[in-house]
Amino acid sequence: ARELLDAYDSNSPIPIPPSARDPGFDLTAAYAVEAELTRLRRGSGRATVGRKVGFANKAIWRILKLETLVWGRIYDHTVHRAPGNEAVHSLAGRHAPRLEPEIVFQLRQPPTASADAAEILAAVEWYALGFEINDCLFPDWKFQAVDFVAAFGFHTALLIGEPRKMEVDQIPSLVDRLSRFQVGLYRDGVLVEEGSGRNVLRSPALCLGELASAVARRPEAEPLVAGEIISTGTLTAARPIAAGETWTARVDGLDLPELKLRLSLD
Numbered sequence: 001a002r003e004l005l006d007a008y009d010s011n012s013p014i015p016i017p018p019s020a021r022d023p024g025f026d027l028t029a030a031y032a033v034e035a036e037l038t039r040l041r042r043g044s045g046r047a048t049v050g051r052k053v054g055f056a057n058k059a060i061w062r063i064l065k066l067e068t069l070v071w072g073r074i075y076d077h078t079v080h081r082a083p084g085n086e087a088v089h090s091l092a093g094r095h096a097p098r099l100e101p102e103i104v105f106q107l108r109q110p111p112t113a114s115a116d117a118a119e120i121l122a123a124v125e126w127y128a129l130g131f132e133i134n135d136c137l138f139p140d141w142k143f144q145a146v147d148f149v150a151a152f153g154f155h156t157a158l159l160i161g162e163p164r165k166m167e168v169d170q171i172p173s174l175v176d177r178l179s180r181f182q183v184g185l186y187r188d189g190v191l192v193e194e195g196s197g198r199n200v201l202r203s204p205a206l207c208l209g210e211l212a213s214a215v216a217r218r219p220e221a222e223p224l225v226a227g228e229i230i231s232t233g234t235l236t237a238a239r240p241i242a243a244g245e246t247w248t249a250r251v252d253g254l255d256l257p258e259l260k261l262r263l264s265l266d
Contacts, residue, residue, distance in 0.1 A: 013138075030147070051228065053071055056199075064145040068213065086261075087259075088266075089157060099131055099239050107125060107225070110224045121175065126164060130159060132157070132234070207232040247263070
């Protein structure tokens with residue numbers, strides 16, 4: 001944990017990931033490292049404000065030999081709002097950053113581990129469009145799932161657009177729209193990829209329910225609590241990014257405004 005924390009704080013590449021050093025380094029060990037990272041950051045005055053989801057795609061589970069998705073903590077100094085749905089973010093100190101458009105929820109109460117999207121959404125206070133910025137210090141972004149879990153889930157920042165309050169009478173309609181909406185991802189005004197809510201376990205709502213189930217499977221994990229911000233997994237492939245670029249996400253099928261992010265080295 002200290003090695004990983006120092007590496008991210010100093011932007012120092014890690015030549016050999018944990019999984020390549022010890023064949024016995026499993027998910028239990030990886031989550032123990034993640035918990036120690038959380039303890040260290042809390043000890044330095046940081047606060048956890050939620051979690052990010054990783055590998056919200058069952059096809060990837062088969063490749064990585066996972067039974068469910070994974071998660072990592074996000075912090076008060078890594079989560080930022082985008083007033084007016086526009087933000088500037090510095091990539092200074094980043095090694096090989098990538099960007100992911102995601103649906104973000106804040107919890108009104110802990111969700112149940114349910115397959116019923118309406119029941120899951122009843123536990124949500126608001127939803128929004130967000131950009132997560134990840135950074136992998138392992139060579140060429142080559143890693144195993146356990147390395148991802150141990151290394152903060154590669155999380156360095158989450159930028160959140162204007163939220164929409166979850167209204168009870170809108171939940172039935174939103175259940176359908178979250179599974180059908182489309183997103184366009186643009187770099188400097190040029191469309192580079194399109195994605196869909198179906199790319200995250202058929203719906204970001206169902207992804208939230210799967211997260212609740214995954215956390216419940218690990219009795220050592222801190223349970224989900226009211227107020228947590230949950231980033232539910234990328235709607236497109238993660239895209240390499242560089243300072244000087246402007247990225248925009250535009251949603252069709254949800255009442256969410258486009259989100260624009262300019263990247264700098266300031």
